[in-house]
Amino acid sequence: MEELTKKWSFLNQELNYNMHGELADSLGPYYKRAAADFNELNNHYGIEESKDLRFLDADLSFDGELEKLIKKYNIAIPEQPLEETEKKDERELLMDKKSSRAYEEIYDVIKNYFTDDRTHLSLKGNVIHFEKRNPEIGEWEPSVQELKAKTQWKMDGQIQNWASPKSADPFRLDIIHMTADASGVKGDILILLNNYLEEDMGCTGDIAVSEGPIRKDSMLKRGPKELESANQLERTGKILKESEGGAFAYYYKVGYSWWQKWLKDNAPLYDIVYDKQDRLYLVYDGNVNILTYNTKTEEVFTDKQLDELTTKAAALVEEIERLTGKKITLL
Amino acid sequence: MPEIKKLIEELERTTGKKVIFTEDLDSVNLDIQRAVKSMATPLIDTIKGKAAFYAKKHGIRVDVVETMFKNDFIKYLNSRL
Numbered sequence: 001m002e003e004l005t006k007k008w009s010f011l012n013q014e015l016n017y018n019m020h021g022e023l024a025d026s027l028g029p030y031y032k033r034a035a036a037d038f039n040e041l042n043n044h045y046g047i048e049e050s051k052d053l054r055f056l057d058a059d060l061s062f063d064g065e066l067e068k069l070i071k072k073y074n075i076a077i078p079e080q081p082l083e084e085t086e087k088k089d090e091r092e093l094l095m096d097k098k099s100s101r102a103y104e105e106i107y108d109v110i111k112n113y114f115t116d117d118r119t120h121l122s123l124k125g126n127v128i129h130f131e132k133r134n135p136e137i138g139e140w141e142p143s144v145q146e147l148k149a150k151t152q153w154k155m156d157g158q159i160q161n162w163a164s165p166k167s168a169d170p171f172r173l174d175i176i177h178m179t180a181d182a183s184g185v186k187g188d189i190l191i192l193l194n195n196y197l198e199e200d201m202g203c204t205g206d207i208a209v210s211e212g213p214i215r216k217d218s219m220l221k222r223g224p225k226e227l228e229s230a231n232q233l234e235r236t237g238k239i240l241k242e243s244e245g246g247a248f249a250y251y252y253k254v255g256y257s258w259w260q261k262w263l264k265d266n267a268p269l270y271d272i273v274y275d276k277q278d279r280l281y282l283v284y285d286g287n288v289n290i291l292t293y294n295t296k297t298e299e300v301f302t303d304k305q306l307d308e309l310t311t312k313a314a315a316l317v318e319e320i321e322r323l324t325g326k327k328i329t330l331l
Numbered sequence: 332m333p334e335i336k337k338l339i340e341e342l343e344r345t346t347g348k349k350v351i352f353t354e355d356l357d358s359v360n361l362d363i364q365r366a367v368k369s370m371a372t373p374l375i376d377t378i379k380g381k382a383a384f385y386a387k388k389h390g391i392r393v394d395v396v397e398t399m400f401k402n403d404f405i406k407y408l409n410s411r412l
Contacts (some may be wrong), residue, residue, distance in 0.1 A: 309345055316342040320350070323335050327353040330346055331398045 334405065349398040351391065359389045367403045 062118055117165075339350045366381050378400045379393075386393035 313342060313345045314374060316338055316345065320335060320338050320342065323338070324352070329351050329353045329356055330342075330348040331351055331395065 349392075349395045351395050351399075355389065355391055359385055359391055359399065362388070363396070363399050363403050367400065 317328060317330075341352055366385070378397055382397040382400050384410055385391075385395050386396040389396075
């Protein structure tokens, strides 16, 4: 029973961080393991396996379902009373944690994304080490090894200095070396990190997430010098091709010009916006009035043309709703 | 039905917006809002992949779901500014 409670606690803790609804489609092996844990719990409590695991495979929105199960079988949630949990999203839960606890929990979340035997994560004090083994030579990839000193993820108070754009040591957290097999996972991890840094640690800074512009083989060929700093990447404007299968992702502290160039090549519809804390956002078609700017044709209309179009659109809406008997919404 | 399809296409051309039946909106909205929170940047490929998934799940046109993703992402960013 103690073991099962531990498992439940572990699972619940992970789900708290992963209640994004769609994550299951990208988590793969991790998800299967979670399902297996549920299975064991269900067996213990005499729940019919397929019936209660269905939501794991079909619905994917398992946060609400988890709560239903907890209520149904009166299973206590460690640390967080259910009523409080219901009112909070995963970010707020994260904010509630003590620093050291949050650190351990984030590490727990991250390590469980890495299911391949080539990746090695270790927790040493307040530093998470990400290392990747090269199967061809059976050793740690030299570039990664050499970069390790700069990829140390320090979770102590000094992190606040790192996150500031005016940091005296801009290289403190230039790169987090990450690998994952499934698309979307890296971004979710980085969101957790971002929230932790900003909300729990009170850091501000230009947090930029790059998923794809660096190829693994390019990095290995060019070695650590190429990745000496994000500033160099910005200076050279070097944009490499898309990564293959999301094999690598890097988390750069980069400048405006780097993003400007990258966006032009990769996502031309997006604009860059900095907020008051100098955080960087990409905004799609931000504040454009859709009726004066047609995103399909990129036409801009005069007031008179706009009036005509509005009248025409209203008539079309009325006709479609009449014929179908359903209300429509324009997005 | 072909007539309705034509009307919808014309309305979308006229307004530059996507047409969705309001009753379908609620079913997909919650999923998209959650998914948007998990997205680091609104990269086109990421949006397309996620939109395809939810379009299949809810039986809605994929381009409509893509638009919902983009709109929700803007709302999400604005809420954080």
